[in-house]
Amino acid sequence: MNQLLKLQLENLPSQPGIYQFFNAAGKLLYVGKAKILKNRVRSYFQSNSQLTPSKQEMVEQIHHLKTTVVDNADEALLFESALIKQHQPPYNIIFKDDKNWLYLMIDYKDDFPKVELTRRRGQKNVKWFGPYTSASAIRQTFHLLKKILGLKTCLNPPDKPCFGSTIGRCLGHNLGPGAKNIYLAHIKQLEQFLKGNSQLVKEKLQAEMTTAAQTKRFEQAARLRDSLKLLDRILTKQKIISTTKESFDVINLASQNNLSAINILPIKQGVLLEGDQILIEHDKKLTPTDILTDFIERYYPQVTDKPKKIFVPVKLPGVGFKIDVPQRGYKRQLLKLSQANAANYLSNSLASWQKQTNRAKTGLDELTKILRLKTLPLRIEGYDISNIQGQHAVGAMVVLTKGLIDKSQYRKFIIKKVNGPNDVAMLAEVLARRFKRRHQGWPKPDLIMLDGGKPQLNTIMRIFKKKKIGIPLVALAKKEELLFSPNQKAAIHLPANSPGLLLLEQLRDEAHRFGITFYRARHRQTVKND
Structure with a gap:
């Protein structure tokens, strides 16, 4: 270790922030985030540190480092992601589509909490769910839940009704007796649904449909029936796999050259929910251990409802989550299912990506010729x-x-x-x-x-x-x-x-x-x- 690096390690800040490792030629090797920069950065250089082989190789190349202090973990997350995408360091993985990830936000600052989908976290007095890697899937679910539960999604205060409230679609402007408690009960049902307990919402729909039919409000009963059918289609993607009501995530991957697809199967209360699939880019020399380690360390700090345990195909030393490798039983079968899903997603993504790449290359070649450019406009x-x-x-x-x-x-x-x-x-x-x-x-x-x-x-x-x-x-x-x-x-x-x-x-x-x-x-x- 050179004197410059020793001096930098002795003077690291104790605040949250971003750290960058460089080699002797000034090439950026790795970008990471930390709640306490001093502790995290020094951990790479300790004799008892549990690093993957590629991370050990990286540490041997570090000549100097750079740190940037930020105010909070959310700011560090955004800064880290931006730096990785801009510089593409060889020892980082790159999320290909995280710009499309959404969170569902419940804003408790008002008496009648507003609910909306958003891409950024950071506000106070707000409850977050996500991230949801499939924007279309969560938008469809959210649209249905808005209708079923009468969720408030506008900026209007309670005493200024929105259009949704005039047609009975929004309960956030009802100032009658007990209205606030009724609305907050609907918000709790939303929270339960997002945590994997969909039965309350389904029972509410069935009860309202029965009441509407009994009182001969047949058009409303038909609308409720259609909503129930759509909800059932969403819920058919869920499957009971355990009677023990365990909650955990199963993660596996499939790789080809510098691309990997990661599949996450979330199990909530013994129910297998619809999985998430994420495409990442990385250096070809990174192993599954490297890829999964970096993925878990970067993805799960964003997750609002973190699993108590994560099951993976290989041992991951030094990861700050409870990790296990199942050897037999239904968890091992879930691991195989996750790998099959990852392989299918990677295959489809590669085919689509290759088609886009070929079309883009043809277009760039034509522009270079037509506009008489000296170089390809990359x-x-x-x-x-x-x-x-x-x-x-x-x-x-x-x-x-x-x-x-x-x-x-x-x-x-x-x-x-x-x-x-x-x-x-x-x-x-x-x-x-x-x-x-x-x-x-x-x-x-x-x-x-x-x-x-x-x-x-x-x-x-x-x-x-x-x-x-x-x-x-x-x-x-x-x-x-x-x-x-x-x-x-x-x-x-x-x-x-x-x-x-x-x-x-x-x-x-x-x-x-x-x-x-x-x-x-x-x-x-x-x-x-x-």
């Missing part, structure tokens, strides 16, 4: 400005990496200097701020796509020339779908099925979606504050 950035008459104006940056959407690189900008409706000036502000960040770890793009025609291109070209930014530009005009390039005087017309044009159209549409979503969120927050 990183293409697209921008969008969203506002109404200059109000609440925002900018959005989206990225294609190797021709594929890369949400980890998306960025948002609040317009600060431009007043009034001037989209070109706003775009110029966003680009100027973006390129101030090029020395702060933001990768340099190989191509920038502008939403517009020749006027927008000429304006940004002048700004780039003045600021000496030598990055290729292309503009995509909306109506005619024509391309404008500084390298060619005439507009470029590509057929509608052109792979290169389809890539740019995808980038433009994604920039608009991302930008308008940010604008709406900011507008709602402003209205709420007013």
Whole structure:
């Protein structure tokens, strides 16, 4: 161990934060998070540390380290994920689709708690469930539970009824006697459902359907019957596998080259619930022990209802959870089922990924030729400005990496200097701020796509020339779908099925979606504050 590293280990902070390990050449080897940085980082260098072989290999390469103190565990989690996706260190695994994970939030700050799906945790007086790795599945379940339980999902206070309350879909605005207790009882039923106990919700539906039929409210009875059928379809994915009412998770994986699929089978009170499947990217040399160790250490701190025990196919030394390897019985069979699910998910993901990769490569080759670029545009950035008459104006940056959407690189900008409706000036502000960040770890793009025609291109070209930014530009005009390039005087017309044009159209549409979503969120927050 060199003197610099010894000195750094002696002066580590005791707060939560992020640590980064570098080799002698300055290459980032690994990124991790810790509740107490001093304890976690020093543990790698202790003689009795239980490290996997690849982690031991990593420790031997560490020349120096860097720590960043943060306020809390949630902030550390977000920072760690961003750094790993940006730098892709060889000893980390990379979650391929964690941007789509959702949490269900119950906000207890109000007398009538609001319930919603969200992607970020962090608020106080809030109860969290998740993460749910299948956004479509939890959205379908949540939509049904809203109708069954009359959940409040709006921002309105209790004395200002929303539309849902006027049609009997929301109970969060009923100010009659006992209304609050009734609503809180529904919230408790929701919590029980999310913890795996669905019987209360099902019994409530059946009772209401029977009452509606007996009182000859046949239309309402029919709606309740349809809701019950949909709930049954959701619940058929659950299976009783034990009469002991145990709760635990079973995890297995399937790997091919630098990709692995991990399958999680959650068992709650002896019932096998629908599993989660997660695709991760990693260095080829990492073993199943390495992959599962890193996965459990990064995934489970996000889980709100943590299992008491996790069953895995191999021993995992040094993991801060109760881990076991079943040798026989139904838990061993569950492990085999989990592996089969992981293998099937990996096979399907690889086929889809290969198809996307081939299409992206064809599109990048065509753009390189058509736009007369010197190199393949492996990183293409697209921008969008969203506002109404200059109000609440925002900018959005989206990225294609190797021709594929890369949400980890998306960025948002609040317009600060431009007043009034001037989209070109706003775009110029966003680009100027973006390129101030090029020395702060933001990768340099190989191509920038502008939403517009020749006027927008000429304006940004002048700004780039003045600021000496030598990055290729292309503009995509909306109506005619024509391309404008500084390298060619005439507009470029590509057929509608052109792979290169389809890539740019995808980038433009994604920039608009991302930008308008940010604008709406900011507008709602402003209205709420007013």
